[in-house]
Amino acid sequence: MSVAMHRQASTSPLLWKLDSIFSLSDEEKQALVDLPMRIKVMEANCDIVRDRDKPSECCLVLSGLVCRYKILSDGRRQIMGFYIPGDIPDLQSLHLHVMDHSVGTLSTSSIALIPHENLRDLLGRYPNLAAALWRDTLIDAAIFREWMIGLGRRSAYQRIAHLLCELQVRMKAVGLASESGYELPLTQNELGDALGLSTVHVNRVLQDLRGEGVIVLRGGSLHIPDWEALQVAGDFDPAYLHLRR
Amino acid sequence: MSVAMHRQASTSPLLWKLDSIFSLSDEEKQALVDLPMRIKVMEANCDIVRDRDKPSECCLVLSGLVCRYKILSDGRRQIMGFYIPGDIPDLQSLHLHVMDHSVGTLSTSSIALIPHENLRDLLGRYPNLAAALWRDTLIDAAIFREWMIGLGRRSAYQRIAHLLCELQVRMKAVGLASESGYELPLTQNELGDALGLSTVHVNRVLQDLRGEGVIVLRGGSLHIPDWEALQVAGDFDPAYLHLRR
């Protein structure tokens, strides 16, 4: 595979993702493809950047599943977001120089590292790309807000259903979900850390959802027989994802 | 008062605030002061923008207290952030064209409305201002994340203490808090809606905090006799606010 093709293959999840939220010209897309980046394959459960780090590059997820999390002083963990191919979970480090949380892999993942200076240079030359990435960080924030609603006001049952809906829509937007499901390599413990629940309770609620035939979750693979029902169960409205179309 | 002075007075909370998170030149500050804006005084409990609106201007808080919130399908409310003078709670509407939540006043407030087109024009001419405001939205997102941690993993006691700490630091950064307290015109019901708690439980926990001498909260005014103790009670670390100094 040529370097050019390799690059094309690397950035294509990002192109897919940006295309789902913003309209870019061919020139702008090409500029993204031309970005220098270092590709790195990482095992599950490795940190990409850590709390208090001062990163000098951003990480773009190419494959696998990544999360943003923080360990509290008493050792418990809160996961604050899941990141899929096309996402740049630490884009914020461009303007926030010290990390206030960590980012790590949940499954074997391949990651592209893009130096800040190259990204900054690019955004200076292409204001439209800067707008696209600003918009991306704002959608990230919208997702945080939606999670706050879940953590603050929704039951465990709704929270789990809501998360499964969100990932279905986001996965679909980058071509990683079929009409009725996707790969979800998460343990029940990790789900609990994201939703503010204990592992035991996650297990019980998943059984309810399975029992009602709303989901089929087995071996890291989620099947959704009745998308309508899952949305109702999670009180889900995809407006906050701000997808085009 | 001349128009120029009026403008100066209007934008000064914004200058204070941006100064606390970013370094701006005098020319850039002047450009902000020169922004055209419409000033509006609003009663408590009025909406500034509503869920599903498509605003064509941003609102800058000049005085008072404003919040970001969403009403769920069952009628309950989740407050997702408090905004004080100098904040632009709907800055995101520059790039996210449909609101996915509402913004409204909590006390009598004065608000400056700045048309998107003028703001966009300004950011095009001053890339450094664009960076400052992008950074501001990223800090907003960092605050969402911290609230997620609270909602997901902290006890009611910690959550309340943490919020009071956050507001002390933010108020102080714009000159609205003394060393030991600030005006907090919030009802216990509003606190509950922000923290995912019932009014009754907020009341009980506040009594605990008062009983321990950690806070004195009366008539919309918060006094903090022991700042150290409050930080410990809330497991508070201001790093996520990304203030300079």
Next chain:
DNA sequence: CGAAGGCTTGATAGACCTCAAACACAGTGG
């Protein structure tokens, strides 16, 4: 086959919610 990690189940406990009512206080109007 044994070990490790994840899943499942049961029993008990606690944090927080809901309902209901009383209380405090400021503003209003006769």
Next chain:
DNA sequence: CCACTGTGTTTGAGGTCTATCAAGCCTTCG
């Protein structure tokens, strides 16, 4: 001046959701 009203605070009692602890089970993998 004093009832009257409305909003916010406080208190009590009972209930529920979810956590914690503890153990057994299942699958994968070396």
